[in-house]
Amino acid sequence: MYVAVKGGERAIENAHAWLAEERRGNTDIAELSIAQIREQLSLAVNRVMAEGSLYDPDLAALAIKQARGDLIEAIFLIRAYRTTLPRFGASEPVDTGIMACDRRISATFKDLPGGQVLGPTFDYTHRLLDFKLAADGEVPKAPSRGAETGTVPHVTEFLNREGLIEEAPHDDTPPPDLTREPLEMPAERALRLQALTRADEGFTLGLAYSTQRGYGRNHAFVGELRIGSVPVEMDIPELGFAVEIGEVILTECETVNQFTGSKTEPPQFTRGYGLVFGQTERKAISMALVDRALRWEELGEDNVGAPAQDAEFVLYHADNIQATGFLEHIKLPHYVDFQSELELVRKLRREAGAQQVQEAAE
Amino acid sequence: MKDTVSEHNPRKAWMGLLAKAPEGRVATLLDAEISRPAFTWLRAPEIGSTMVRGRAGATGAPFNLGEMTITRCALTLETGEVGHSYIQGRSKADAEVAALVDALMQTAMASRLRETLLEPLEAGMATMKAARATKAAATKVDFFTMTRGED
Known part of the structure; x- marks a missing residue:
């Protein structure tokens, strides 16, 4: 009713x-x-x-x-x-190799071309509350130093030269878009990466951490983490060529993971990839770890039943808007639904009660 | 056969520069130099989005990273030149002035505008970028060896 x-x-x-x-x-x-x-x-x-x-x-x-x-x-x-915005098109894939880096570090190579650039990081702070911030707003000017011009090569390129790491060969397949078609399984990597880059940070972090603790362990090192701005170029149909339409700040994380080899591949390092809008490094590292865990099948690894290996579990629960929508709807009025549950419980109790009386009588 | 790439290159360069300019900056530079010519809209400024793509592993297959806001418009000068703009953000005023400069750059005013608008704009943006790069450079780690473990 x-x-x-x-x-x-x-x-x-x-x-x-x-x-x-x-x-x-x-x-x-x-x-x-x-x-x-x-x-x-x-x-x-x-x-x-x-x-x-x-x-x-x-x-x-x-x-x-x-x-x-x-x-x-x-x-x-x-x-x-x-959802209210008309979409004018899609950009050319951004080239993170020409990123103007604010930060660029590698946990695997100490001396790399371009160097270890810390940028405006919380790392190495003592995590002590700074009461000066509660008092006045004067900030000393950050020091500067002559900068080298030119772009900074990706760390994986060095390993690539020796053939020690899997390649990410150039490909121009148009990617699927989960904002246009429902997310369906099996999800190819392009779809997984789209879902992960917009996924809840806390959920992604928890899953990534679970792989480090042993639930689908893949021995990740941060091969490279870089944060900075990249130009965005889009093809303009009425002009017949692509122009830069702006710039975005991105965080990119490439992990270097252990891989013992398979029937078709020699032992080599494999890669996980994280790319996220803004300065968002916890999220980008988490994304790279989860991306790598989800690649078990294509790399011929065992499914050990770890949550981070289960694409359906990860991708269907990573979106905090879907999750909060469904979770929070249960606080909205469910008077009629609940009324029927109430009737059912009352009926069951009446029946149970009647049976007890009968048993006692026997 | 015309080389379309080199033919388009200067326009591609100035359109990219105009798209990345700080808010209001192009208007300030243009209005200091000339009074704006009359034009008619081909497409009035319109706010929308572009899906930004990345590549798996930086060099592999493309994937959808997320959208960015963008404003576009197109106009025609009385002398017939058509100006387009596609610029980041939601400023219709900036889109209008960018399309106007794009059209004017196709007129006899091009060299004057290059000197008084595009070059100062580019220099200002380069200065801002350089300032950031020098701060980043100051955070570069200089390793030095404390001891070696051989003996």
Whole structure:
């Protein structure tokens, strides 16, 4: 039976009015501007862009403000906005080899061309609260040093020269797009990478960590981690050639993984790949580890039943908007559903009670 | 046969430069130099998205990384030149001025605009990039050997 009920409009309106007031907080405190969020909470902005799957720092900052700092809610807002945009096309694949690197490190090679460039990192900080930040806003100028010009080669190129690492041969197959067609199994690597780059950071991190702890272990080293800006080029049909339409900041992680060889491949290193919008290195490293774990089949490895090897499990649960949508809907009114459950439990108890009485009588 | 690549190259270069310019910068430079000519819209500024792609393992098969916001428009000058713009972000004013400069670069004004608009714009952006690169360079690790373990 379906029972439609009405009511609650005024309660909802008043709840939203109160939400707006609570969002603003104490009006004696200056209001946050979008520019302040964009400039000073930039890693939150980057996460919202990556998982919202839309590169636009101002929109991400607005979403964070509107969501009161709830990043999954902010990602939800960005995803919803994204669906309203007409799509003008797809870019040429970005060339991370010409990245203007803010940061570029390798855990596998100490002396590599281009060097170990730390960039603006939390690494090697002592993780002690800095009370100076609570006091004044003066920041000493960051030192500078003469920079070498030119691009920085990818670390895997060195291993490639000796044939010690699997190649990623050039390919121009148009990739599937999970925003256009439903995600279906089996998912090829291009689809997995799209799902992973917009996946929830916490979920991806947990899965990656599980592979390190032994659930589908693949002995990953960070061959290279680089963060910086790359130009985005798109073919303009009315002009008949491609032009640069902008620049995005990306984090790229290439892992170098142990591989003992298979029937067709000699022992060599294999690779996992992470590429994420913004400065998002925890996510990019996690993505690379999970990507590598999901490649067990094509590399002829054993399926040890680890969660990170199970593409269906990983890809169908990695999207925090799908997850939160389904999870949170159970708090919305289910009065009629629940009424039927209630009736059922009452009936079962009556029957059980009657049986007990009968047994006692016998 | 014309070499289409070299024929298109200068236009490709200036369109790319205009697309990456900081917000409002092209308008400031253009308005300081000339009063804007009249034009008609072929396509009024429109906000949309582009799917940005990457490659698996940096060099392998392409995959969809996520979208970016983009604004495009097209216009015609009274003298007939058509200007296009496709620029990152959601600024219709910036898209308009970029298309206008694209059209004007096809007129006799090209060399003047190259000197007073494109070159200063490029220099300003190069300075910003260089400033970042020098900060990155200052965080480069200089390893030195403390001891060797042979003896």
